[in-house]
Every structure is written in C-alpha cells, then in structure tokens.
Amino acid sequence: MLDPLVPPAGTETAPDERTEAARAEMVAGLESAGHLRPGPVREAFLAVRREVLMPQAYVRRSKPDETPPRWDLLDWGVPADREELLGLLYGGESVLIQHEGEPILGRVPGPRSGGSMDKRPVTSTRTQPVTEGDHPMTSPTPAVTTPRSGACQCGKIQFTVAGEPDYPHTCSCRDCQRLSGAPMMSWVSFPLDGLAWSGGEPSWHYTWPDSKRGFCPNCGSQVCALDDGATSIAVTLSALGNPPELVPVNQSFRENAVPWLPQVPDTRDRPHS
Numbered sequence: 001m002l003d004p005l006v007p008p009a010g011t012e013t014a015p016d017e018r019t020e021a022a023r024a025e026m027v028a029g030l031e032s033a034g035h036l037r038p039g040p041v042r043e044a045f046l047a048v049r050r051e052v053l054m055p056q057a058y059v060r061r062s063k064p065d066e067t068p069p070r071w072d073l074l075d076w077g078v079p080a081d082r083e084e085l086l087g088l089l090y091g092g093e094s095v096l097i098q099h100e101g102e103p104i105l106g107r108v109p110g111p112r113s114g115g116s117m118d119k120r121p122v123t124s125t126r127t128q129p130v131t132e133g134d135h136p137m138t139s140p141t142p143a144v145t146t147p148r149s150g151a152c153q154c155g156k157i158q159f160t161v162a163g164e165p166d167y168p169h170t171c172s173c174r175d176c177q178r179l180s181g182a183p184m185m186s187w188v189s190f191p192l193d194g195l196a197w198s199g200g201e202p203s204w205h206y207t208w209p210d211s212k213r214g215f216c217p218n219c220g221s222q223v224c225a226l227d228d229g230a231t232s233i234a235v236t237l238s239a240l241g242n243p244p245e246l247v248p249v250n251q252s253f254r255e256n257a258v259p260w261l262p263q264v265p266d267t268r269d270r271p272h273s
Contacts, residue, residue, distance in 0.1 A: 022090040058096035068114035075109035150239040152221035162194035173253040186237040
C-alpha cells in the first residue's frame with residue numbers, strides 16, 4: 001500500500017519544494033475561511049502528499065456546452081503534467097478521477113471523450129484501502145470533506161470535525177431544555193474518527209445510561225453528545241458558529257416543545273430515529 005508521506009520508488013523528488021508550497025497554500029486558504037485551526041488535523045493536511053494518494057486525475061478540455069465532452073488524464077509520472085496536476089489536487093475543489101467506471105490501476109495518460117466522470121474531494125486527510133484484483137492501492141475516502149472548527153464560549157475546549165455532516169436538527173427534549181436553559185438545542189453529527197480535540201476534552205455527564213453530554217468545565221457550554229459504542233458524535237451547531245449551510249431538517253421531541261415558538265418543519269430525505 002502506498003504511504004502518503006513517502007514518494008513512490010523511482011519518483012523524482014525535485015518538485016518537493018513546489019508541492020510543499022502547494023500544501024501550505026491550501027492550508028492557508030482553509031484557515032482564512034475559518035475551516036481549519038492549529039492542531040493534529042492541520043498538521044495532517046500539511047503532511048499528506050496528495051500527488052502520492054492520487055497520482056492521476058482528469059482535467060476537462062472541452063467547453064461546458066461542447067458535446068461530447070473531452071478530458072485529459074494527467075499523470076504525476078509525466079513531468080509536463082505535474083504543475084497542472086498540483087493545481088487540481090491542492091485547489092480545494094473535487095477532482096475528476098474515474099472515467100466510465102474504468103479500472104483505477106494501469107491507466108494510460110491521455111485524452112478521453114464522452115461518457116461520465118466520478119469525482120472525489122481532495123480536502124481529506126484519511127485514506128481507506130481499496131483492492132482491485134490482487135493489487136492494493138489507496139484512494140481518498142469520499143465521505144470526508146473540509147474540516148470544520150468549533151469551540152465553547154470561553155475557548156478552553158476547541159475541536160475540529162472532518163467528514164460528511166449528518167442530520168442537522170433541533171431537539172426539545174427535557175435534557176436539552178434543562179442543560180441549555182433554552183427551549184431547544186441544535187445538533188449535527190460527524191464521524192467520530194474525524195474528531196480532534198485541542199486544549200483537552202470536555203467534561204462528561206451521562207443523561208442516559210448509555211449516552212453522555214460533553215461540556216466545558218470552565219464556562220459550562222454544551223459542546224457535544226456521544227452514545228456509548230457509537231461511530232459518530234453529535235456537536236452543537238452553536239459550538240460550530242451556526243454555519244448557515246447546516247439548516248435543521250427536523251425537530252425531535254415535539255411533544256415537549258414550547259407553544260410560543262414555531263417548530264422546525266420535517267424536511268428529511270430519509271428517516272432518523
């Protein structure tokens with residue numbers, strides 16, 4: 001399996017200075033947009049070599065209204081392709097990596113025409129093993145997106161979450177009402193293995209035998225909720241700064257909702273318990 005921190009055998013290392021600069025530019029852009037803070041996730045973004053994880057990618061050559069569409073497959077092993085490929089891999093946008101379900105391994109660089117493309121996000125620090133026949137390879141994990149940073153009110157507890165946000169919603173259960181001192185709390189879930197704390201973990205309080213809430217012991221801010229054995233963690237939208245794109249799609253425990261506030265409509269695409 002390829003090591004994303006080490007270039008493949010036989011690969012020239014002369015472009016290292018340029019690739020390091022590209023990684024630094026990408027991290028600076030994420031920081032300026034408020035998506036990244038100092039911590040282990042930031043260090044991983046600086047260390048992981050995307051040109052090793054994704055040594056080939058497509059660039060579109062045709063105009064938006066041109067048919068059939070035309071692409072070129074760029075290859076890190078072709079020196080003339082490297083500068084353009086770096087721009088794709090570290091530009092922050094999704095990258096076109098697969099044409100018409102073709103095998104990922106053993107592809108010949110060059111033009112393609114017609115058909116469809118499969119995209120993958122490049123703002124990812126995780127990889128998962130994928131096998132094709134007997135040949136191991138690494139591929140970016142599609143679910144991982146640009147990391148988000150959050151914090152409590154006083155800043156003692158800070159964290160970064162990476163991954164696809166799931167089920168933003170409000171909750172008006174008695175626990176949420178009493179813990180927040182408000183009619184409801186707002187939540188969104190992320191993969192637990194995409195969570196990184198900085199400055200220490202929150203203090204924990206069990207509200208159910210198998211479910212606990214995380215809060216700052218200094219300012220008391222409610223930050224997260226975690227079920228025993230879960231693979232995802234719920235964080236409060238307020239700790240994330242109430243990002244406008246994460247709009248609650250449902251309200252839990254409607255029977256406990258106060259009568260003087262309108263309830264959040266149920267706009268879910270799929271059911272949640």
